[in-house]
Amino acid sequence: MSDDYDNSDPPVQLFAKRKKVYQRAVEGIYRRRKWIALRVCLLIYYLAPFIRWDRGPHAPDQAILIDMEGRRAYWFFIEIWPQEVYYLTAILIFAAVMLFFVTALFGRVWCGYFCFQTVWTDLFMWVEKVVQGDRAERMRLDAAPWSLNKLARKVITHTAWIGVSLLTGGAFVLYFNDAPTLLHQLVTGQLGSTVTIFILALTASTYLMAGHAREQVCTYMCPYARFQSGMFDTDTLIVTYDAQRGEPRGKHKKGESWDNRGHCIDCTQCVQVCPTGIDIRNGLQLSCIACGLCIDACDSVMDKLDLPRGLIRYETDRNLRAQPKGAIVTKAPKLRLVRPRTVYYAIVLLLLGAVVIYNLATRVMVELHVVHDRNPLFVTLSDGQVRNGYELNILNKDLQPHRYRVELVGLPDGQLLLRGTGEDEVTEIEAPANDSSRFRAFVQAPKAKANQTDITFKLIPLDGAPAAQHDSVFISGGVR
Amino acid sequence: MTDSNRLPPEKDPITGVETTGHEWDGLKELNNPAPRWWVLVWLVTIVWSVGYWVVYPAWPTLSGHTEGKWGWTQYKELEASQADIKARQQAYLDRFEGASFEQIMQDPELYKFAVAGGNAAFKDNCATCHGTGAAGGLGYPNLNDDDWIWGGTLEEIYATLRYGIRSAHPQTRQSAMPAFGKDGVLTAEDVNAVTDYVLTLSGAAQKPSHEKGMTVYAENCAACHGEQGKGLREFGAPNLTDAIWLYGGERAQVYNTVFNAHAGMMPAWEGRLDPNTIRQLAVYVHALGGGEKSAPVEAPAP
Numbered sequence: 032m033s034d035d036y037d038n039s040d041p042p043v044q045l046f047a048k049r050k051k052v053y054q055r056a057v058e059g060i061y062r063r064r065k066w067i068a069l070r071v072c073l074l075i076y077y078l079a080p081f082i083r084w085d086r087g088p089h090a091p092d093q094a095i096l097i098d099m100e101g102r103r104a105y106w107f108f109i110e111i112w113p114q115e116v117y118y119l120t121a122i123l124i125f126a127a128v129m130l131f132f133v134t135a136l137f138g139r140v141w142c143g144y145f146c147f148q149t150v151w152t153d154l155f156m157w158v159e160k161v162v163q164g165d166r167a168e169r170m171r172l173d174a175a176p177w178s179l180n181k182l183a184r185k186v187i188t189h190t191a192w193i194g195v196s197l198l199t200g201g202a203f204v205l206y207f208n209d210a211p212t213l214l215h216q217l218v219t220g221q222l223g224s225t226v227t228i229f230i231l232a233l234t235a236s237t238y239l240m241a242g243h244a245r246e247q248v249c250t251y252m253c254p255y256a257r258f259q260s261g262m263f264d265t266d267t268l269i270v271t272y273d274a275q276r277g278e279p280r281g282k283h284k285k286g287e288s289w290d291n292r293g294h295c296i297d298c299t300q301c302v303q304v305c306p307t308g309i310d311i312r313n314g315l316q317l318s319c320i321a322c323g324l325c326i327d328a329c330d331s332v333m334d335k336l337d338l339p340r341g342l343i344r345y346e347t348d349r350n351l352r353a354q355p356k357g358a359i360v361t362k363a364p365k366l367r368l369v370r371p372r373t374v375y376y377a378i379v380l381l382l383l384g385a386v387v388i389y390n391l392a393t394r395v396m397v398e399l400h401v402v403h404d405r406n407p408l409f410v411t412l413s414d415g416q417v418r419n420g421y422e423l424n425i426l427n428k429d430l431q432p433h434r435y436r437v438e439l440v441g442l443p444d445g446q447l448l449l450r451g452t453g454e455d456e457v458t459e460i461e462a463p464a465n466d467s468s469r470f471r472a473f474v475q476a477p478k479a480k481a482n483q484t485d486i487t488f489k490l491i492p493l494d495g496a497p498a499a500q501h502d503s504v505f506i507s508g509g510v511r
Numbered sequence: 512m513t514d515s516n517r518l519p520p521e522k523d524p525i526t527g528v529e530t531t532g533h534e535w536d537g538l539k540e541l542n543n544p545a546p547r548w549w550v551l552v553w554l555v556t557i558v559w560s561v562g563y564w565v566v567y568p569a570w571p572t573l574s575g576h577t578e579g580k581w582g583w584t585q586y587k588e589l590e591a592s593q594a595d596i597k598a599r600q601q602a603y604l605d606r607f608e609g610a611s612f613e614q615i616m617q618d619p620e621l622y623k624f625a626v627a628g629g630n631a632a633f634k635d636n637c638a639t640c641h642g643t644g645a646a647g648g649l650g651y652p653n654l655n656d657d658d659w660i661w662g663g664t665l666e667e668i669y670a671t672l673r674y675g676i677r678s679a680h681p682q683t684r685q686s687a688m689p690a691f692g693k694d695g696v697l698t699a700e701d702v703n704a705v706t707d708y709v710l711t712l713s714g715a716a717q718k719p720s721h722e723k724g725m726t727v728y729a730e731n732c733a734a735c736h737g738e739q740g741k742g743l744r745e746f747g748a749p750n751l752t753d754a755i756w757l758y759g760g761e762r763a764q765v766y767n768t769v770f771n772a773h774a775g776m777m778p779a780w781e782g783r784l785d786p787n788t789i790r791q792l793a794v795y796v797h798a799l800g801g802g803e804k805s806a807p808v809e810a811p812a813p
Binding site: 404405406407410411412413414415418420450452453454471473 | 643645
């Protein structure tokens, strides 16, 4: 294959025209695992929004829900308010380090089996195969002039793709709305314009990415594919062609001796089944998503030739180098899972997890915020006393309402007046569940010597709820 | 030059692309046409623009511009969005219109609606004189405090808002303090004495002229401001014993008020604002902190 790397040709093309990948169907252990992963991923994707999680009467009962209108995010027992979006950041960082960790342990299993680009591309390729046939038939069809048959097959393929895309986009919005309600609206044609636009946009992107862009997403768009090389070391599990055993390659006729030649018969099965269209025999490359389909292809060829499996296999670079000359490896690779790299990824993960769990466990369920009126800063009353106005904002993140008495600390001769509806003086306030509520309060006191006194508002719970407090000031002069 | 004489297009040896034939100091431009997808998008936008001309206003004419099939204008869009807001408000307005002040004060939703609406209307109409925080200024009453010249119940505030003070409305609140000094009713000495006396009502030390001031007060001021100086709301005569001075509580300021008198005015809002807005304003001003409780009465007809 050295012809591919002929350096004598001066023009280096910055743009390479895409060669369409016609993936040949293959069967084998990794293909089966990929089907299982695909089913599990799709099952989770489509069923998760329908899981119910009872939160009482003051919150939705959808287990996983990002409620844009209500400005809440729910994940089973976790609820997040918009100002707590840093939890999401922490979870994303956690997910990123998790990806590094898994990569360091087992290579690009995410890319090969679980990434949505992989899963949906797989699904789309399956549709293609069912409608237009396997690799050779598809190549013939593409090369053939337009006919009724070709048109029909193409139309059916794209219609099916768009159908799958619609289902994809349709399911995505279920995470942002009450799923059963939305389904009902969908059936009765009452979908809102926002939801419709999102469904159409996601349908379009799915159709484009899984139907047309495919491996280009992994090769050109995905940052992970680019920086994975930074996470690879000699102990990373990669899809490897055992060149020592395979070379020199060449065609092989039945009955010929295997002496003085490699086991690779250059059948290119490994290239034909590759979803990203690469030749694994060229070694580790950026585009390899480590799905193992070439392993399945090669193993089936080896079986036919009565040769041991494992010419292409999941292997680490270290094992490959340590392999004695002429040895044929068929058993599962020995992994060095405990290495400095995996240990520090694990430590970072543990730390991050601990921080997130600690913060969630000690999450403040009731917050009080007090805003002093800015205009006017203070009001002089008929009897010479000074009055300040405040807005009390209570964030009750609990899923039940709480009753409070408000106490003023730091102004001994001050009088606190809480306003209810219709300007009634109230002594208790009720903070509604899972909501923020505002209350008007006045503090009235004789004019003090100091222009400004530090005071504290305290929420004294009347029903065993968590207490809360907030500092503010009492202004009695010096400014106007 | 004929076509047969034309040189074949020059090809760049490295890329195999034709050059445009232009050369600048040895640099030649390759004839790379725009990408096909780009050209297609460009053509589609041209087709799109034709449709745009048909349905939207597009071309200037001598007298204006083409209207477009859809008759769209920004004004119509604004009207539509305002109609949308109005429709949403209407649900509350319907209930608000039929509710008495008493009912409004007992209904959390209506009360919030009134305060919010009053706040917006206040900023638009009242803030010019009373300030955005309703804190007033010299000559413009602070509406946050508990001192009311014409009364601080919802009904009184509503009446003040509707008819104004010394306004052109026939039912306006009306009163006038004589300019005691300027008009020669009192001598400067009397004005000085009564000024010092008035200041003692809110706690200032007595001056030697105290007795004289008291007499002048009893003869000239008590009729409106009361024997005790507590004021009289029927006449809009301010309370002189409290800590709040509409035109300032410094001696010079009080002297000036007695000598020259003041007669601030507030326009009548009836006819300028719709009754619902005026009622919302009344609730808002009442809610600022100084509103007084009223005996339960029938709501004034809006």
